[in-house]
Amino acid sequence: MTREPTTVLEGLPGVTADWSADKQAFVVPWGKAMMWIFLLSDTFVFSCFLTSYMNVRISTTEPWPNTSEVFALQVGSQSVPLLLIAIMTMILITSSGTMAMAVNFGYRRDRKKTALLMLATAVLGLSFVGMQALEWTKLIVDEGVRPWGNPLGASQFGSTFFMITGFHGLHVSCGVIYLSVVAYRVWSGFYDRKGSYETVEVAGLYWHFVDLVWVFIFAFLYLW
Amino acid sequence: MDQAVHEPVGAHAQTAHHGDGQQHPIRIYLLIWALLFVFSTFSYLVDYFQFQGYLRWTLIIVFMLIKAGFIVAIFMHMAWERLALKIAILTPPLALLILIGLMAIEGDYTFVTRLAAFAR
Numbered sequence: 001m002t003r004e005p006t007t008v009l010e011g012l013p014g015v016t017a018d019w020s021a022d023k024q025a026f027v028v029p030w031g032k033a034m035m036w037i038f039l040l041s042d043t044f045v046f047s048c049f050l051t052s053y054m055n056v057r058i059s060t061t062e063p064w065p066n067t068s069e070v071f072a073l074q075v076g077s078q079s080v081p082l083l084l085i086a087i088m089t090m091i092l093i094t095s096s097g098t099m100a101m102a103v104n105f106g107y108r109r110d111r112k113k114t115a116l117l118m119l120a121t122a123v124l125g126l127s128f129v130g131m132q133a134l135e136w137t138k139l140i141v142d143e144g145v146r147p148w149g150n151p152l153g154a155s156q157f158g159s160t161f162f163m164i165t166g167f168h169g170l171h172v173s174c175g176v177i178y179l180s181v182v183a184y185r186v187w188s189g190f191y192d193r194k195g196s197y198e199t200v201e202v203a204g205l206y207w208h209f210v211d212l213v214w215v216f217i218f219a220f221l222y223l224w
Numbered sequence: 225m226d227q228a229v230h231e232p233v234g235a236h237a238q239t240a241h242h243g244d245g246q247q248h249p250i251r252i253y254l255l256i257w258a259l260l261f262v263f264s265t266f267s268y269l270v271d272y273f274q275f276q277g278y279l280r281w282t283l284i285i286v287f288m289l290i291k292a293g294f295i296v297a298i299f300m301h302m303a304w305e306r307l308a309l310k311i312a313i314l315t316p317p318l319a320l321l322i323l324i325g326l327m328a329i330e331g332d333y334t335f336v337t338r339l340a341a342f343a344r
Contacts, residue, residue: 011307012307015306015308015311018306019308026308028306036309036312036313037313040316040317044316044317044320048323051324054324054331055331056331058332059334061335061339068271068274081271082268082271086268090264093257093264097254097257097260099299100299104247104250201246205300208295208299209300211299212292212296212300216288218264218267219285219288224284
C-alpha cells in the first residue's frame with residue numbers, strides 16, 4: 001500500500017511521476033477514483049443524449065414547441081414562464097449545498113451534523129423527483145405530450161424530453177437511496193469505527209454530478 | 225453513543241488522517257452556494273425577459289459553463305486534486321466536441337434533405 005510517493009511532485013512532472021512510477025497512479029482513495037471514472041462514463045451517456053437531442057431538433061421541419069410557454073405555471077391569473085423548473089433548479093442547488101456541508105462536517109468528524117445534512121439532501125432530492133412527477137403528469141395528461149408525438153409541434157420534443165429528464169430523474173432517485181444508506185451508516189457510527197469518512201465525499205461526488213447534469217439540461221432543454 | 229465518536233481508531237488512525245485531506249473553510253462552500261443561486265437566477269431571467277437570438281444563446285451557455293465550473297472545481301473538489309486526476313477526468317470529454325460538431329453538420333444536412341423531399 002504505497003498511497004503516497006516519498007516525494008510528491010507538482011504540475012506536469014507530477015503527472016509523469018504519478019502515471020509512470022511503479023505505484024498507484026491516482027493519489028486518492030480508490031473509491032473516489034472509481035466514482036470519478038464512473039461519472040466520466042455517465043458524462044458520455046448524458047452527452048450522447050443531449051447531442052442526439054440537438055441533432056433531431058436541428059433536423060426537424062416541424063416547429064419546436066415553445067418551452068417557455070409549455071412549462072409556464074399559472075399563478076393567480078398570471079402565467080409565469082418556467083416557474084416549476086426554476087423552483088426545481090433552486091431545490092437541486094440547495095441540496096448540492098447541504099451535501100457539500102455534509103462532506104465538510106464529515107471530515108470534521110461531526111457525526112450528527114453529517115447525517116442530518118445528508119438526510120436533508122435526500123429529502124430535497126425526493127421533493128425534486130416529486131415535482132418532476134408533477135411536471136410529467138401535467139405534460140402527459142393535460143397537454144397530451146407522448147414520446148411519439150404531441151399537439152404542440154415537432155414529435156421529437158416528446159421523445160427527447162422524456163428520455164433525458166427521465167434518465168436524470170432516475171439518477172436523482174438512485175442518489176436518494178444511495179445517500180439514505182450512507183446517511184444511516186454515518187448515524188450508526190459505521191465510519192467512525194472504520195476510521196474514515198471518505199465514503200461521504202464519494203457519495204457527495206455522485207450527488208454534485210446529478211446537479212451538474214441538471215445545469216446542462218436546464219440550459220438546453222428548457223431555456224434554449 | 226458518544227463513545228463511538230471518541231473511540232481511538234487504533235490501526236486506522238494514520239490512514240484516517242490521510243483521508244481527511246479535503247478540508248476547506250465552510251466560507252468557500254457558502255460563497256459558491258450563493259453564487260450558484262445568483263447565476264441560476266440570471267439564467268432564468270434570460271427567459272423571463274425573452275432575450276432572443278445570439279444574445280440568448282451566448283448568455284445561456286456562459287451562465288451554464290460558470291455554474292458547471294463552480295460545481296466541478298469547488299463542490300467536487302477538483303481544484304484541489306492532483307494534475308494527474310484532473311487530466312484523466314477532464315480531458316476525455318473534449319472528444320465530445322467532435323461528436324457535437326459532426327452531429328450539427330449531419331442535422332443540417334438532414335434538414336435540407338427533408339425540405340427538398342417534402343417540397344416535392
